[in-house]
Amino acid sequence: MKLLVCVSKTPDTTTKIVFNAAGNELDTNGVQYIMNPYDEWYALVRALELKESPLGGSVTIINVGPDANDAIIRKGLAIGADEAVRINADPKSALNVAFQIAEYAKQGNFDMILLGKETIDYNGSEIGAMVAEFLDLPFISYASKLDTADGKTATIQRDIEGGIEVVEVATPFVLSAAKGLAEQRIPNMKGIMMAKSKPLNVLAPAPFDELSVPVHYDLPPAKASVRMIAPENMEELVRLLHEEAKVI
Amino acid sequence: MSNQNGTISKRAREDRFQAHDYYQIDDLLSEDHLLARDAVRTWVKQEVSPIIEEYSEKGECPTHLFKGLAEIGAFGPSIPSEYGGGGMDEMAYGIIMQELERGDSGIRSMASVQGSLVMYPIYRFGSEEQKRKYLPKLGNGEFIGCFGLTEPDHGSNPNGMVTNIKEDGDSYILNGAKMWITNSPLADVAVVWAKDESGIIRGVIVEKGMKGFSAPEIHGKWSLRASITGELVFEDVRVPKSNLLPNVQGLKGPLSCLSKARYGISWGAIGAAMDCYDSALRYAKERSQFGKPIAQFQLTQKKLAEMITEITKAQLLAWRLGTLADAGKVTPAQISMAKRNNVNMALEVAREARQIHGGMGITNEYPIMRHMMNLETVLTYEGTHDIHLLITGQDITGLNAFQ
Numbered sequence: 001m002k003l004l005v006c007v008s009k010t011p012d013t014t015t016k017i018v019f020n021a022a023g024n025e026l027d028t029n030g031v032q033y034i035m036n037p038y039d040e041w042y043a044l045v046r047a048l049e050l051k052e053s054p055l056g057g058s059v060t061i062i063n064v065g066p067d068a069n070d071a072i073i074r075k076g077l078a079i080g081a082d083e084a085v086r087i088n089a090d091p092k093s094a095l096n097v098a099f100q101i102a103e104y105a106k107q108g109n110f111d112m113i114l115l116g117k118e119t120i121d122y123n124g125s126e127i128g129a130m131v132a133e134f135l136d137l138p139f140i141s142y143a144s145k146l147d148t149a150d151g152k153t154a155t156i157q158r159d160i161e162g163g164i165e166v167v168e169v170a171t172p173f174v175l176s177a178a179k180g181l182a183e184q185r186i187p188n189m190k191g192i193m194m195a196k197s198k199p200l201n202v203l204a205p206a207p208f209d210e211l212s213v214p215v216h217y218d219l220p221p222a223k224a225s226v227r228m229i230a231p232e233n234m235e236e237l238v239r240l241l242h243e244e245a246k247v248i
Numbered sequence: 249m250s251n252q253n254g255t256i257s258k259r260a261r262e263d264r265f266q267a268h269d270y271y272q273i274d275d276l277l278s279e280d281h282l283l284a285r286d287a288v289r290t291w292v293k294q295e296v297s298p299i300i301e302e303y304s305e306k307g308e309c310p311t312h313l314f315k316g317l318a319e320i321g322a323f324g325p326s327i328p329s330e331y332g333g334g335g336m337d338e339m340a341y342g343i344i345m346q347e348l349e350r351g352d353s354g355i356r357s358m359a360s361v362q363g364s365l366v367m368y369p370i371y372r373f374g375s376e377e378q379k380r381k382y383l384p385k386l387g388n389g390e391f392i393g394c395f396g397l398t399e400p401d402h403g404s405n406p407n408g409m410v411t412n413i414k415e416d417g418d419s420y421i422l423n424g425a426k427m428w429i430t431n432s433p434l435a436d437v438a439v440v441w442a443k444d445e446s447g448i449i450r451g452v453i454v455e456k457g458m459k460g461f462s463a464p465e466i467h468g469k470w471s472l473r474a475s476i477t478g479e480l481v482f483e484d485v486r487v488p489k490s491n492l493l494p495n496v497q498g499l500k501g502p503l504s505c506l507s508k509a510r511y512g513i514s515w516g517a518i519g520a521a522m523d524c525y526d527s528a529l530r531y532a533k534e535r536s537q538f539g540k541p542i543a544q545f546q547l548t549q550k551k552l553a554e555m556i557t558e559i560t561k562a563q564l565l566a567w568r569l570g571t572l573a574d575a576g577k578v579t580p581a582q583i584s585m586a587k588r589n590n591v592n593m594a595l596e597v598a599r600e601a602r603q604i605h606g607g608m609g610i611t612n613e614y615p616i617m618r619h620m621m622n623l624e625t626v627l628t629y630e631g632t633h634d635i636h637l638l639i640t641g642q643d644i645t646g647l648n649a650f651q
Contacts, residue, residue, distance in 0.1 A: 014266060071279050078283055186290050189321025189334035189344075192283045 001057035001151045001171075003047040004108060005081065006101055006115035006127065008036040009065060009072045013120065023216045035072045038116020040079070041184040042177035046146055047114050048080045049182060055151045058082045060108070064089055064100045070200065077195035078187035084198070089205035092213045098130030103206040105135060111151060111171040117142050117178045125176070132174035140169055144180035256301045260613045263297035265289075265350065265526050270560045276567055277339070284325075284340050288347035291320050296351035300474060301612045304352070307469070309476035311434065313355060318389025322348060322359040324367035331371060331379050332387025333363075338573035342515035342566055350519030353622035354475030360516070361430045362386060364508035366393030369439050369451060372504065373496040378453065382437060394435035394463075396426035396454075396480045397502045403428075404635050405650075407499055411442040411482065413452060420444075420452060420492065422460075422485040428629070432463040432478035439493075440480065441502045451493035451501050460485040471625040473618075507580045510630050511573060514586035515566045517626060518559060520619045521594035524601035525555045527614050531605050542604070551600045558597060562590040581643035588636035595623040 011017070012032040020027050034040075047059045061076040063069050064087040073084045087100040105113055113135075118125040125141075132139030144164070145157035151171065158165045159178050187195075229237045241248045267289070274282060295316050303310045317323060326341045327333025334340070341363070349356035367386050370378055385391040402408040411424025422442060432438065438454040438461075454461055460483040469477060493501070529552055532543035542548045565586045572578035598620035602609040609616045627633050638649050 071282065074279055075283055075286075078287075186294075186320060187283060187287045188319055189284060189287075189325050189336055189340070190329060192280050192287070192321075193329065193335050195283075196280065 001050060001055050001111045002109060003050060003057060003059045004105055004110040004113045005039065005044045005047045005059060005061045005076070006113065006131070007039040007044065007061050007063050007072065007076050008116070008119045009033050009063070009069045010036045010119050010121040017219065019217045019219070023218070024214055026217075033072065035075055036116050036119045036121075037184075038118060038120070038177055038179075040076070040116075042179065042181040043114040043116050043175075044076060044079060044081065045182035045185050046177065047112070048185070050112075050146075050148070050151075051080075051082075055148070057111075057151075060085060060110075062087070062101055062104060064091055064097045064205070066090055067202075073200055074195050075187060077198045077200070078191040079185050080191060082198065084200045086200065086202050087205050088202050092210050094124050094126040095130060095212070096208050096210055098127045099134060099208050100205050101127070102131050102134030104203065105131070112154075113137070113172070113174045115174075115176055117176040128174050128176040135172075135174070138169050138173040139176075140167060140173060141176045142178045143175050144178045146175065146181060256305065257613055260301045261298040263293045264530065265293070265297075265523060268522060268526060268529075268556060268559070270556055271564065273560075273563050273567055277343070280336065281340055281343050284336065285343045285347055288320060288322065288344050289350070291316065292347055292351035292355075296348075296355055300352045300355070301615075301618065303474040304354070304618050305473070305612060307467075307473045309354075309358075309434070309474060311476075314358065314389045314392060317348075317355075317359050317362075318387065322363070323387050323389065324363040324371075324383070327363070327367050327371050327383065327387065331367075332384035333367065333371075337570075338511065339567075339570035341512060342570050342573075345512040345516040346519040346522075346566075348519065349516035350523045352474055352618065353516065353520055353626050354472040356512075356516045356519070357430050357472060357475045360509050360512045361395055362393050364512055365395035365505050366437065366439050368508050369395075369493060369496075369501065369505050370453070373451060373493040373501060374453075375490075375494050377490070378493070382453065386437065391436040392431055392434045393437045393439065394429050394431040394480070395502075395505065396429055396432075396438050396440040397506075398426060398428050400425060400427045404632060406441070406502065407449075409441065409443060409449070411440070413442045413444050413450060413487070415445065416486070419486045419488055422452065422454065422482045422487050424482050426480035428466070429463070429478055429480050430472075430475060432480055433465040433476055435463060438463075438480055439505075440482070448497050449499050449501060451496060452487050453491040453493070454480075454482070454485065454487055455491075458485050458487065469625075471621045473621075503580065506630055507583050510583050510587040511569060511578070513626060513630055514562075514569060514583065514590045517587075517590040517594040517623070518562050518566060520623060520626075521555070521559050521562065521590075521597040524594075524598045524616055524619050525552070525559055527616060528552065528555065528601035528604040531608070531614070535606070548604060551604055555597045555600055558593045562586075562593050565589060579643075581639050584631065584636040584639040584643075587631065588633055588640075591623060591626050592633060595620065595627055598623055 012034050018027040051057045051059050059081045061081045062085045091097045140156050142159045143156045144159050148154040321334045325334035325336045329335035413420035436456045440454050444450050462481045463478045465478045535542050569586045602616045
């Protein structure tokens, strides 16, 4: 089986989010980056498990971004991917990222394209559906279990509101991974050394005109401190809830 | 803190560690180093932090971690991969030791003994058959190794050792005893240093099960409680001649292994210091007295500021030592300076951190006392604090003050 896993770079979960003066970009000063956990722990590791199963095959990881992303890609190779592709672009929208992935995937003849259900920075959950649409493939989102006996048909368990849904789908398809699909793998020293000799191909992006660009970000308002109101002063409480909190 | 049933609170199992890199030393490290660092850090958070207080309190070695240490590649990372090592450089080895000791000095000891004191001498001084026979199994954790140099009456003066080998046909007959041997009660393989009939120190590989060989455990330690320590006792142990390390004679054999291990310790100690500093910094910001966080008081800030200054200096020392080691230029005396400085630094950071934590600092809800007690051993083993000073003294004056 030929498997493609889309991996994204996201700020570490402990990052304090600050925007630049214009308010249209993240201030990346001092930000530590990690591979998006949904891509890494679930999509990539499940792909590696399938490759290691009797079905065999290969796992390619793809990232759309600048060369600063190579460290994240190298980690994917250290965990066990066979090769990596970086589309050398600086996309401003999810649509562009999805377009670049789809353009690459068109030539690859992949049986499955896997990615996390969302990135933990912007939480858009858009790429998977867009890639599937560009490629005219079925899209199975929020997958928490993926089995295939022959590599031609897969049984997939999806997390849905209040329960689960089980679907069957023929390859090729696009899948977004949720918690449970696999378990995190920590790269070992041998994997890290082997990653150095695995190919990381850098490709030029396909021409794309952005349809939307972010113009401004605002942080949520700072949490206000607790205000104590005397129990006998019900009128004041009602006034504050009505006029300030605007909840009644 | 322990409740009456002796269990450890949830808070003690939680690892909130965040790394501090005041001088952007990460910029001096390669992509592989950072990957290795993050991998071991993640492993420690998942595998060591949730259980270490409990094992330490019980005085029990978490033997299941040997397998995990092997899987992550912590055994002999700088031994070539064809012999079961990681094929990495010395900088990577140091970084791995730092991260392990951030978890616990005892866990780091498990790995540094296996790599620097067992795999390294077999790799460096062993025959091709010995390397093929032992190294892959030591690398993958199938074999646990230990290193016998120190004796009950010969610690800082290993040259005075009385353990000896005498030729007898195809074998040597080994007699003597070794003391303070990390991993010994569990070990499948022991690299033992003994004097031959001409009084020359030689290395032999002793295997578990050889007649006359035993490794009783040393009990009652208040330090490295999660690491197992024992003796090695040899009563007419018949060791085949093929188990003699052919390519080294004299004290330089064991000392070169100790240089490797001390190099790792000079990095490891930084890990313990970082954990104490990180906990103290967080505690000082969260704990309020007199209506403000204690981090706002000058005396607390003095402690914290001095801690991060000393950690940063130690990081630079270790980093430079790593670049010298990778260039093949490092001297044993340079390693002594870093080992001595960095371990002492870590112990002082632990003591200051303990004060910042107030009463909580003495409980097992925070890692401070465990690190502090561990570091008392680290200050003494692999060359005592004082001996390392004398090594520097000898190096700069050319005069020997040991005897």
